[in-house]
Amino acid sequence: MCLLIQRLSLRDADSVARLRRAAYAEAAEFVVADPASLGWARADTMGLVLGVSTASELVSTMRGTILVDREDAVHTMECEFDVDRVSFPALLLGKGATVAGCQARGLHSVLRYLFLDAAAAVGIATVLGIVYEGAPRTSLMARLGYDLRPVQRHWYTDLLPLTRTIIGTLDAVGYATACDRLREMINFDALHLTIDPRAELAKTLSTALRDHSAAAHTFDDAAK
Numbered sequence: 083m084c085l086l087i088q089r090l091s092l093r094d095a096d097s098v099a100r101l102r103r104a105a106y107a108e109a110a111e112f113v114v115a116d117p118a119s120l121g122w123a124r125a126d127t128m129g130l131v132l133g134v135s136t137a138s139e140l141v142s143t144m145r146g147t148i149l150v151d152r153e154d155a156v157h158t159m160e161c162e163f164d165v166d167r168v169s170f171p172a173l174l175l176g177k178g179a180t181v182a183g184c185q186a187r188g189l190h191s192v193l194r195y196l197f198l199d200a201a202a203a204v205g206i207a208t209v210l211g212i213v214y215e216g217a218p219r220t221s222l223m224a225r226l227g228y229d230l231r232p233v234q235r236h237w238y239t240d241l242l243p244l245t246r247t248i249i250g251t252l253d254a255v256g257y258a259t260a261c262d263r264l265r266e267m268i269n270f271d272a273l274h275l276t277i278d279p280r281a282e283l284a285k286t287l288s289t290a291l292r293d294h295s296a297a298a299h300t301f302d303d304a305a306k
Contacts, residue, residue: 085189087196088276090131090143095122097140098131105179111214112241119240120177125158128293130286131177132196132279134189142189145177146197146283148290149210159212161236163249167229169207171287173197176212178219188267190219195264200283202257209257215246223250226260 090098102120106112114120125147134142149155149172152165159174175197180189201209211228213220224230228250236247252260 085273086135089282090133102179111217111245112243115242116240132193141184142180144193147174150294160238162234172208173201173206174210191264191267196279198257200279203280204284209252211250213248227256228252
């Protein structure tokens with residue numbers, strides 16, 4: 083079975099929301115506080131949402147969000163953590179979801195690999211992720227070289243954690259090793275890329291930096 087990897091957009095909103103809700107309903111580490119937060123949002127449009135699809139359905143997805151500076155990181159991630167160890171621009175990977183029947187196929191690792199490879203190519207300084215103590219994904223991130231530290235305080239509006247929340251950070255120096263380890267886990271034979279993730283992330287980064295600069299100039303003008 084051939085699996086297509088593509089950039090998702092608003093036209094895929096229903097499929098993305100359906101997959102996120104189904105996957106998150108099965109999670110043992112948290113409960114969904116706001117089901118509407120799993121639908122397609124402005125963050126999806128402004129970020130880069132990748133998806134893996136069969137001929138008939140979306141089976142895995144992950145979103146990459148550009149974080150321009152420390153204030154942006156704290157606001158977007160809705161938590162306090164050791165942000166001083168993060169270099170910017172950074173990339174937050176989140177909203178990952180895979181259908182139950184495909185969870186053993188490593189599709190989440192495929193998407194993580196594509197994001198890390200693209201991050202290295204476009205100059206992303208740090209990749210981050212919010213994970214939960216005891217979750218399988220947490221141990222995978224540790225094997226990939228992520229630095230894992232607990233959140234100091236959080237005010238999440240989408241999820242209610244049932245275990246301790248952890249921030250994973252991976253600096254650019256670790257991208258190559260992480261990608262090497264992921265390649266050992268992935269079977270690329272049945273995968274077909276319909277887009278260039280590097281080019282897509284470059285466009286997303288450029289837009290985020292441009293919008294941030296425009297907002298800063300607007301604030302400066304208003305303060306004069």
